[in-house]
Amino acid sequence: MRAVTYVRNNTVELREKPIPEIAADEVLLKVGGAGVCHSDIAIIGMGDENPLIGSTLGHEVAGTVDKLGADVQGWKVGDRALVALILSCGQCRECLAGRDNQCETVSPRDSLAPLSPGIGVDGGMADYIAVKAHHLDPLGDLDVVAAAPLADAALTPIHAINSVRDRLTGDATAVVLGLGGLGHMGLQILLATTGSRIIGLDTDAEKLAFAESKGAIAIPSDGEAAGKILELTNGIGADVVFDFVGVQPTVNTALAAVRNGGAIRFVGLGGGSFPYLAGSDPSLPWGVNIERAYGGTRSEMRQAIALARDGKIGVEVKRYSLDDAVQAFDDLHHGRVQGRAVLVP
Numbered sequence: 001m002r003a004v005t006y007v008r009n010n011t012v013e014l015r016e017k018p019i020p021e022i023a024a025d026e027v028l029l030k031v032g033g034a035g036v037c038h039s040d041i042a043i044i045g046m047g048d049e050n051p052l053i054g055s056t057l058g059h060e061v062a063g064t065v066d067k068l069g070a071d072v073q074g075w076k077v078g079d080r081a082l083v084a085l086i087l088s089c090g091q092c093r094e095c096l097a098g099r100d101n102q103c104e105t106v107s108p109r110d111s112l113a114p115l116s117p118g119i120g121v122d123g124g125m126a127d128y129i130a131v132k133a134h135h136l137d138p139l140g141d142l143d144v145v146a147a148a149p150l151a152d153a154a155l156t157p158i159h160a161i162n163s164v165r166d167r168l169t170g171d172a173t174a175v176v177l178g179l180g181g182l183g184h185m186g187l188q189i190l191l192a193t194t195g196s197r198i199i200g201l202d203t204d205a206e207k208l209a210f211a212e213s214k215g216a217i218a219i220p221s222d223g224e225a226a227g228k229i230l231e232l233t234n235g236i237g238a239d240v241v242f243d244f245v246g247v248q249p250t251v252n253t254a255l256a257a258v259r260n261g262g263a264i265r266f267v268g269l270g271g272g273s274f275p276y277l278a279g280s281d282p283s284l285p286w287g288v289n290i291e292r293a294y295g296g297t298r299s300e301m302r303q304a305i306a307l308a309r310d311g312k313i314g315v316e317v318k319r320y321s322l323d324d325a326v327q328a329f330d331d332l333h334h335g336r337v338q339g340r341a342v343l344v345p
């Protein structure tokens with residue numbers, strides 16, 4: 001089968017690999033769609049010593065059940081399924097407490113990231129993927145191409161949003177920094193599940209037009225953005241800022257636009273930073289709650305699927321044939337993708 005393989009620093013190639021054998025508790029999934037994420041670009045840029053070299057990429061994977069292991073129950077050939085982002089153990093303290101995105105078994109404290117398809121085991125940018133049956137969620141009649149990005153691009157924003165849901169009242173203001181793969185889903189989730197005023201920021205005019213068409217206020221992401229947010233909130237600032245980019249300008253905007261006692265969720269991995277001064281620090285308002293959000297739980301995955309099945313959220317998909325994977329990586333890297341690039345085998 002064909003498999004998008006990370007071969008060396010900043011290089012992926014379509015390689016021929018054997019169709020995986022499945023264990024008794026696994027399912028062979030015929031991949032219908034695999035999303036391309038900025039994290040994939042970050043992963044392949046981690047140098048020539050990266051232990052992930054040689055593996056198949058792809059952590060946003062949907063498809064149809066092709067073959068069942070001997071012990072698998074509850075699935076039949078032809079069923080549509082979404083592969084979990086985090087391949088949690090289901091048994092540790094965090095999993096049992098419903099925080100399976102922080103699974104102790106597959107997410108050691110010093111690990112690069114929790115175990116995921118394409119991050120530690122072969123991912124779904126291929127014709128087939130072998131997955132433990134308990135790492136699949138049913139998609140019903142959802143289109144597998146449009147559903148694949150839900151695994152990260154909807155799950156991760158939902159998790160960040162749920163962590164501040166009590167703040168997102170009808171009189172609150174939430175800011176979405178970056179309207180790319182995750183941001184354009186986060187914006188829709190906020191609009192669909194809260195009554196708050198939503199402000200979307202991006203540097204790209206087309207992405208701003210998308211935000212406006214969905215009912216958000218759109219502001220160009222530049223040095224004046226924080227001032228405009230303060231203006232819109234009578235000088236008080238936003239209740240919650242979601243930074244789906246994480247580059248220095250968006251980190252600066254988040255800090256400058258959040259209100260006293262507000263919250264920031266840093267999701268994007270763009271390498272921005274801020275100094276924390278324990279004392280009278282003018283750069284961080286009093287009472288601000290900050291979380292470095294990662295992924296989401298299986299329960300939140302079900303929420304993402306339900307919102308998509310109800311038509312309340314939808315991924316803007318840019319389709320690429322699996323054979324054009326290198327082009328898709330290149331287009332994403334150069335900011336030429338609106339919404340999410342999805343590889344279709």
Ligand SMILES: [Zn+2]
Pocket residue numbers: 037038039040059152
């Ligand atoms: Zn991702």
Ligand SMILES: [Zn+2]
Pocket residue numbers: 088089090091092093094095096100103104105106
């Ligand atoms: Zn666990």
